[in-house]
Structure formats: C-alpha cells, structure tokens
Amino acid sequence: MKVTVVGAGAVGASCAEYIAIKDFASEVVLLDIKEGYAEGKAMDLMQCASLNGFDTKITGVTNDYSKTANSDICVITSGIPRKPGMTREELIGINAGIVKTVSTSLIEHSPNTILIVVSNPMDTMTYLAHKATNLPKNRIIGMGGALDSARFKYRLAEALGAPISDVDGMVIGGHSDVGMVPLTSHATRNSVRVSEFLSEERLNQVKEDTKVGGATLTKLLGTSAWYAPGAAVSGLVQAIACDQKKMFPCSTLLEGEYGLNDICIGVPVILGKNGIESIVDVPLSDAEKAHMQTSAEGVRKTNGLLEVEV
Ligand SMILES: NC(=O)c1ccc[n+]([C@@H]2O[C@H](COP(=O)([O-])OP(=O)(O)OC[C@H]3O[C@@H](n4cnc5c(N)ncnc54)[C@H](O)[C@@H]3O)[C@@H](O)[C@H]2O)c1
Numbered sequence: 001m002k003v004t005v006v007g008a009g010a011v012g013a014s015c016a017e018y019i020a021i022k023d024f025a026s027e028v029v030l031l032d033i034k035e036g037y038a039e040g041k042a043m044d045l046m047q048c049a050s051l052n053g054f055d056t057k058i059t060g061v062t063n064d065y066s067k068t069a070n071s072d073i074c075v076i077t078s079g080i081p082r083k084p085g086m087t088r089e090e091l092i093g094i095n096a097g098i099v100k101t102v103s104t105s106l107i108e109h110s111p112n113t114i115l116i117v118v119s120n121p122m123d124t125m126t127y128l129a130h131k132a133t134n135l136p137k138n139r140i141i142g143m144g145g146a147l148d149s150a151r152f153k154y155r156l157a158e159a160l161g162a163p164i165s166d167v168d169g170m171v172i173g174g175h176s177d178v179g180m181v182p183l184t185s186h187a188t189r190n191s192v193r194v195s196e197f198l199s200e201e202r203l204n205q206v207k208e209d210t211k212v213g214g215a216t217l218t219k220l221l222g223t224s225a226w227y228a229p230g231a232a233v234s235g236l237v238q239a240i241a242c243d244q245k246k247m248f249p250c251s252t253l254l255e256g257e258y259g260l261n262d263i264c265i266g267v268p269v270i271l272g273k274n275g276i277e278s279i280v281d282v283p284l285s286d287a288e289k290a291h292m293q294t295s296a297e298g299v300r301k302t303n304g305l306l307e308v309e310v
C-alpha cells in the first residue's frame with residue numbers, strides 16, 4: 001500500500017506520522033514544493049521508526065511527481081492555512097490554483113488512485129478536484145467531518161463530564177464556521193441520547209463550540225490545528241487501505257442525496273477499498289434539514305468563486 005501526502009507542512013507531516021505509527025502502509029511519500037522540506041520531514045519521521053516501532057518507509061521529495069507514481073491513496077494538504085480572524089473561505093484565492101495543479105499532477109502519475117482533499121476551503125477544493133480530474137465520485141473524498149465529529153465528541157464529553165469513549169456523535173454539512181451541522185438528535189452516551197442528560201441550552205453551547213472548533217484553535221495557535229486533522233486523515237486512509245467499511249462523514253459529490261445536487265458537502269459515507277462505497281441516508285430533524293440546506297447554500301457561494309479564481 002503506497003500513500004502519497006502532498007504538503008509536508010503541519011497537517012501533512014502529522015498525517016504521515018499517524019499513518020506510520022499505525023503501521024498499515026508499506027510506503028508513504030511526502031511531497032512539498034519547498035526545496036528539501038519534505039526530505040527533512042521524512043528523515044525526521046524515519047528516525048522515529050525504531051522508537052515507535054513501525055516499518056512504514058517514509059520518503060520525501062521536492063515537487064517530483066514521478067516518485068509518487070502508482071500511489072493507492074493520495075492526500076492533498078498543500079496550501080496556506082488561515083490566520084486568526086480569517087475564515088477558511090478566504091484561502092480560496094491561493095489554494096484553488098494549488099489544488100488544481102496538484103490534483104492533476106497526482107492523477108497523471110497515479111491514474112487509479114483515491115484522492116483525499118484536506119486543503120481549505122475543503123468542500124470547494126473537493127469539488128474543484130472533481131472538475132480538474134474527472135475521477136469517479138467514489139475516488140474523491142474531502143476530509144472535514146471526521147475532524148469536526150472528533151471535536152463534537154470532545155465537547156460532548158466535556159459537557160457530560162464523561163470519558164470521550166462513552167460518547168458518540170457526528171457532524172455533517174459544510175466544513176466551515178457556520179456550515180457545520182452537529183447531529184445532536186443522534187448523539188449518545190452509551191446508546192442513551194445526550195438530550196437525556198443535557199439541557200437544550202447546554203446542547204446548543206456544545207453545538208456552537210464545535211462549529212468554531214477550528215477558529216478557536218487558530219486563535220490560540222496563531223495558525224490552524226494539525227494533530228487532530230492529521231489523525232482524522234490517517235483514519236480515512238486506514239479505512240480505505242484496510243477495507244474497513246467504516247462510516248465517517250466526508251465531503252462527497254451529491255447527486256440527489258439529502259436533496260442536493262452538483263455539490264461536495266459532508267454526509268455520512270462508508271469507506272472501504274473502493275473509497276466511498278456508499279452514502280448513508282440518516283434521518284434528520286426538521287432543524288437539521290434546514291441547517292443542511294443553508295450550509296449547502298454557503299458552499300455553493302464559495303464554489304461560485306472558482307470561476308473567478310481558477
Ligand atoms: N480539511 C480540514 O479539516 C483541515 C484541517 C487542517 C488544515 N486544513 C488545511 O490544510 C492546509 C494545510 O495546512 P497546514 O497547517 O499543514 O499548512 P502548512 O503551511 O504547515 O503546510 C502547507 C504546505 O504546503 C506546501 N505547499 C504549498 N504549495 C504547494 C504545492 N503547489 N505543491 C506542494 N506543496 C505545496 C507548503 O510548502 C507547506 O509546506 C490548509 O489549507 C489548511 O487550511 C484543513
């Protein structure tokens with residue numbers, strides 16, 4: 001199993017590290033445009049191998065796509081992260097050009113690969129990758145919901161005073177400060193709905209804290225987060241590599257599902273060796289349905305900027 005990660009920055013390197021630690025891939029290629037950067041990150045990570053007990057071979061290359069040839073899975077993390085006070089959507093001007101070039105270069109050398117898009121604004125970058133590569137929809141996956149759901153579980157556990165392992169929940173919709181739809185109606189503690197334990201007011205606070213999860217960290221760190229994003233990407237890569245048939249909310253091209261068409265946005269999917277094996281139709285409350293529609297309007301507005309930017 002060969003995995004390429006484009007962008008050896010904070011998220012790309014964290015993702016490569018988690019993939020290596022889980023030890024399911026034979027090879028990870030890190031590629032960056034900055035001279036020597038990916039080579040340095042790969043060498044540093046390889047020097048963790050004997051300490052952390054993994055056999056995954058990590059190599060780094062400077063913009064040489066021939067070294068990524070025949071990758072089973074390619075992850076795109078290249079692009080700029082936001083600074084405090086910015087929205088993800090403001091990154092489109094620089095990141096659209098990067099994602100377009102990177103996705104077409106990857107497909108040229110790995111025509112059968114499965115692409116995972118991470119660069120922001122992620123739903124629009126996933127849509128752009130579709131347009132740029134024309135890959136079948138099961139082979140282009142946007143990562144956002146897996147991370148947002150992890151943050152939702154963190155906030156739910158905090159509110160409940162419970163260990164995170166007691167808690168389950170999922171966030172669908174656009175990966176943006178206003179577009180995320182935390183599914184409080186489905187969230188549980190050991191299969192009991194969290195609404196049995198938390199007031200509506202406290203649940204609303206959990207929802208709002210989840211939606212601004214990325215912005216909160218960006219304010220604290222001065223740049224956006226990388227540990228949980230890297231772990232979330234590695235989870236998707238592992239589910240595909242090991243044909244786990246696990247359910248994650250991912251950004252995928254919708255063709256009528258959830259009443260939406262010609263848009264990439266987060267919905268629950270089953271991930272296995274073919275990438276997106278199926279889209280799962282989850283019943284939503286009226287409020288969640290309405291929020292999903294306004295979330296989609298927001299993503300469409302950003303998609304509209306692609307014609308200007310690319
Ligand atoms: N979808 C998500 O949930 C999620 C989570 C975290 C970060 N992100 C996004 O991921 C992106 C990366 O974040 P980061 O914190 O790792 O940033 P970073 O600045 O640490 O790393 C980005 C790397 O991309 C490289 N790069 C730029 N253009 C390139 C190109 N054309 N080819 C190859 N490499 C190129 C840069 O040299 C840099 O090393 C940002 O857009 C950020 O907003 C998304």
Ligand SMILES: O=C(O)C[C@H](O)C(=O)O
Nearest residue numbers: 082088120214215224225
């Ligand atoms: O917040 C960001 O800009 C990065 C990423 O989308 C995140 O949610 O951590």
